[in-house]
Amino acid sequence: MPKYFMPTTLLSGENCIKRHPRHIVHGKKCMIVTGRNSAKISGALADVTAVLDGHGVKYDIYDEVTDKTNIADIYALGKKMHDGGIEYVVGIGGGTTLDAAKAAAVYATNDMAPMDIYKEKYEKLPLRVVCVPTTAGTGSDTTQYVMLTIDDFENKRSFSSEVCFPYATFLDSRYTLTLPVDVTRSTAMDALCHCVESYLNTNASPFSDIVALEGIRLVGQCAGALIKGEFSKSHREKLLTAASVGGMAVAHTGLNVVHKMGHQLTCDKNIQHGFANGMLLTEFIAWCSKADIMRAVDVIRAIGMDLSTLKKFMDKVLPQTNGITEDDVKVWVKNSIYDDSEPNSPRKLTREDEFEIYTNALLNKNRDYTKW
Ligand SMILES: [Fe+2]
Structure with a gap:
């Protein structure tokens, strides 16, 4: 057990x-x-x-x-x-x-x-x-x-x-009422990624699933507020709960590919931790779906948006990724060889996968997520 x-x-x-x-x-x-x-x-x-x-x-x-x-x-x-x-x-x-x-x-x-x-x-x-x-x-x-x-x-x-x-x-x-909008958005993205990375994870169990899915639901219920940048008391409560729930989930499973890859965006481009992870999340779910479509669907149901809608939501709450080039991606993929943290993802992550995830998430602005 x-x-x-x-x-x-x-x-x-x-x-x-x-x-x-x-x-x-x-x-x-x-x-x-x-x-x-x-x-x-x-x-x-x-x-x-x-x-x-x-x-x-x-x-x-x-x-x-x-x-x-x-x-x-x-x-x-x-x-x-x-x-x-x-x-x-x-x-x-x-x-x-x-x-x-x-x-x-x-x-x-x-x-x-x-x-x-x-x-x-x-x-x-x-x-x-x-x-x-x-x-x-x-x-x-x-x-x-x-x-x-x-x-x-x-x-x-x-x-x-x-x-x-x-x-x-x-x-x-x-x-958390006095938090600026950009900090609220970035930290909400971080909490959402913790929950998704815990659910799409080889260490996941029924115990971690319960908390991870609830955290995803809570952030999903705040999607409109995150887009508008206006947060009621109820939104603040949900986001704070989601953050702690996300911690409980990853305490059990460990983090995953999004955090491993997002780290390079933060180090090289100085993109806030939560935003860096959020930029990769939609593509991560699409990538995981090739190994476990049912659990990817669970995530999508919990957040209340299909992948195409999730990508549009991300485009509204995340900063622009202009200034990132294919040469940047090549350097990050090369550097990742030296990262000895082994993600617990449902698929084995190859360097080719990393290149594809970065490229699709950051450079392929018109990627169609209706056919994932
Ligand atoms: Fe994080």
């Missing part, structure tokens, strides 16, 4: 932090890890500190996480937490911030060199981590994965350990 492990307690709904205080109080002293702005602007930081103050929990705030925060910064934070007697961590923010909190929690309890975190075996359990996401995409709040920037050139590398699942996650969509 397949295994499904998801130890994170999920609390959701308006004011869930205030309604469930015991899930955010895990000791007498905690470290709050945030980025520069979103935790304050969204109101999440004020809600967290109000509960901590009310329960006599002392806290320090590290509010310096940015895209440039690297492993050395997080290692130093972990050591500071150790020396300061910090008993648990609250991460408030997007995926980069939550991952920083998860990694610092490992360093705080383990005497090891920074890169030893990639050995994925730790002598002592990390500090408990509570997550409060302020974006709706990465799913870091429900996974064992942690992505860190490892050098000054912003190269990223991930690790995975079951001890790195957050202890609890609070999903309050009020914290």
Whole structure:
């Protein structure tokens, strides 16, 4: 029987932090890890500190996480937490911030060199981590994965350990109300890709399928809002739920071809992670359908659009791909040889497949998806 492990307690709904205080109080002293702005602007930081103050929990705030925060910064934070007697961590923010909190929690309890975190075996359990996401995409709040920037050139590398699942996650969509439209669209694309890549996956099981299909449905129900760039409270709730559900799905199955290939678009063309993945998604579904038409149809039914309509939807919510050439594609396909992550796709991915997927998705603007 397949295994499904998801130890994170999920609390959701308006004011869930205030309604469930015991899930955010895990000791007498905690470290709050945030980025520069979103935790304050969204109101999440004020809600967290109000509960901590009310329960006599002392806290320090590290509010310096940015895209440039690297492993050395997080290692130093972990050591500071150790020396300061910090008993648990609250991460408030997007995926980069939550991952920083998860990694610092490992360093705080383990005497090891920074890169030893990639050995994925730790002598002592990390500090408990509570997550409060302020974006709706990465799913870091429900996974064992942690992505860190490892050098000054912003190269990223991930690790995975079951001890790195957050202890609890609070999903309050009020914290995403101030997200700009482009961030909302990009993170929604990321969440959708997590769910689809989990469903069209050789590691999929009935347990992961349930959450993956529900995540796809939730994003599909927000398609009109994503096109218009106008989001009701209900849309925000659905997108936040879809993001956490997507994390639960890929925590079980791992990611797939879209993320593997989208990574090159982000590295080479600086295209946002979610947008880069979204650009490849329609073609990925068409490519997978050759191996498993029934599951591809399941995806299409869940999102509520046939492939042709999905492509038109993507064209409306994704940025233009002008400036990408066949020479770019050749370089990406060549570079992918050195990527040792093995996607769990229903078909074996060849270099010819990669070339075709990139070309069809990014260069063949008039591709007909009515005959896939
Ligand atoms: Fe992602």
